[in-house]
Structures are given as C-alpha cells and as structure tokens.
Amino acid sequence: MYSSKISGLGYYVPENVVTNEDLSKVMDTNDEWITERTGIKERRHILPGDGNSTSVMGVKAAKIAIERAGLTKDDIDLIVFATLSPDMYFPGGGVEVQEMMDMKTIPALDIRNQCSGFVYGISVADQFVKTGMYRHVLLIGSENHSGGLDMTTRGRGVSVIFGDGAGAAVISRNETGKGGILSTHLHSEGKHKNELALQGPSTRYWVPEIMQDDPQDDIPYYPYMNGQFVFKHAVVRFSEVIAEGLQANDLSVDDINMLIPHQANLRIAQFIQKKFGLDDNRVYNNIQKYGNTTAASIPIALTEAWETGKINSGDLVVLAAFGSGFTWGSAIIRWV
Structure with missing residues (x-):
C-alpha cells in the first residue's frame, strides 16, 4: 500500500462580484439581514457571455493545480469531478474536462455529493493512489449556482447564500511514505x-x-x-x-x-x-x-x-x- 498527498492546488472564481447591496435591488433583503444570518458580504456570479461554465471554471482551476504539482496534463491518470451543477444533465463534467484539456483517454468519474463532494472526492482519489492503481489523480470541485437560483424575495433564504467558483487538487503518490x-x-x-x-x-x-x-x-x-x-x-x-x-x-x-x-x-x-x-x-x-x-x-x-x-x-x-x-x-x- 502506498500513501497519497496533495501535490498541487488551484482555484478560479468569476470576476463579477455580487454584493449584498446588489441583491437588495432585486429582492427584499439588506446587508444586515444577510450578514447576521450567514456572514456573507459578497459572492461571485457568472455573467452571460463571459465564457464560464461549471466545466470551464474547473479546467481553469485544474491547470493551476497541475502546474503547481510540477506536472503536465499527460501525467494525470484519473479525473474526479464533484459538482451539483454540471453543464449538462448528462454526461458529467469529468469528460468535458478531459476533452477541454486535450487529455489522453483516461477515466473520468463524477461525484454527486453536493457540499461534501470534495471530501468524498479526496477519499476516492486517496484509495486509487493507495492501491497503486493510479499515481496522479486530478480532483475538481466546481459549481455554477447563479443560473439556477430564484433571485426574488421568495427565494432569498437560499439565493443570498450561494456563489460560483471552482477549486482543484492533484492527489499524488507520496513517495516519502510519511504524512x-x-x-x-x-x-x-x-x-x-x-x-x-x-x-x-x-x-x-x-x-x-x-x-x-x-x-x-x-x-x-x-x-x-x-x-x-x-x-x-x-x-x-x-x-x-x-x-x-x-x-x-x-x-x-x-x-x-x-x-x-x-x-x-x-x-x-x-x-x-x-x-x-x-x-x-x-x-x-x-x-x-x-x-x-x-x-x-x-x-x-x-x-x-x-x-x-x-x-x-x-x-x-x-x-x-x-x-x-x-x-x-x-x-x-x-x-x-
């Protein structure tokens, strides 16, 4: 049995900042109400035409993580993609990442565990590396919430909370065997x-x-x-x-x-x-x-x-x- 480690990290968030004040213009809410209940002051939302999607943001985060791991896309043995908001109902985001990054015909696995998706993904990646089946696993968590939220007073209890963005990690064999x-x-x-x-x-x-x-x-x-x-x-x-x-x-x-x-x-x-x-x-x-x-x-x-x-x-x-x-x-x- 091998051990695994996080060898590279990266993230991407859209440039469009949506503040609590911005939300107060489209629904009955205010900065004090949101901050008191959630601690949130602002979030990022994809804008129509900005080129982003769940998979696109995942790719942007993944490229940073792979580079920081000192690897190339050709070193990745498996893609694990965690999201509740894939670009399509099916297929999932993992194969889109494989295509967008022009990777080899490596396997792509999608995880639907919402908020715990990344932790579940770490567990999956860890097991594949520990058994020796794969040396480097690309794990992505990416979400495009903004397009599916009820941006009215009726939906404010949920809609004020969520934002868009992506993070990625490369889970690699830990050659030192320690930690x-x-x-x-x-x-x-x-x-x-x-x-x-x-x-x-x-x-x-x-x-x-x-x-x-x-x-x-x-x-x-x-x-x-x-x-x-x-x-x-x-x-x-x-x-x-x-x-x-x-x-x-x-x-x-x-x-x-x-x-x-x-x-x-x-x-x-x-x-x-x-x-x-x-x-x-x-x-x-x-x-x-x-x-x-x-x-x-x-x-x-x-x-x-x-x-x-x-x-x-x-x-x-x-x-x-x-x-x-x-x-x-x-x-x-x-x-x-």
Missing part, C-alpha cells in the same frame, strides 16, 4: 434528503411538466432548504466527524494546525471553532467574499490558506463538510 492523507471518514443519512434539495427538473418532473402551457406551481424547480433544520444537524455532524478523524489517528484537537470547514454558513464554522476551542489562526473561512460554493468551497479555501502561508509542511490539516443528502465527511492530512 500525506492520513484518513477520510464518510457518512450519509438519506431520511433527511428533502430538507436540502432541488427536486426538479429531474425524472420526477421531466420534460412534459416543464413544457406544458400551464406549468404546475408546486413543481420545485428551485433549491429548497430547511435552514434551521440543516443548521442544527450540521453542527452536530461537523463535530462528530472531526472527532472521528482525530480519534482514528490518535490525535487531539491540540494537534490541529488548520481546520478548513466547508463554507456553508459562517455561523456554523464559528460554532464549531468555539466548541473545539480553536483560535482564529487555526480556522480558515472565506465565505464572507465567495458565499457557499458547495463542492468548490473547500478547495478554494484550502488553496487560499496555502497561498497565504497558513499551511506549511508538517501541519495537521483537517477538512470537514456537511450538506445535502444528508452527507458529511472529514479528511485528516499531515501536510507534505
């Missing part, structure tokens, strides 16, 4: 699947319902979130899966150098930080300027933390996510 990705821990609880969901368009609410002259008002074409219910479950599951990862590696909270939680809501992250007694230098949040970018949130935050020197060789880095499904997970990494 790297120590373990990953994954869970799900499907009985709560409807508490945070987009039920249509889908095979439940397919083309005939969409195309009829008198569309049914009760078909849920926009995301739904039971905010308080999700919040209460998130803080519990975050805590559990972080503790699980530490225990599995005979580590304690004192060993954590950097916790990067999925950027769902700043209030959730602050609750977890307080519960574990972590100071501000040991937790990284950037939801204030990007909003919730779902599968992209952890790799964007991880890349920023690394770029700014907040993560260094030998540091214990903990990633944790919770989201729709419900699904949640953590990854424990000794940085190399």
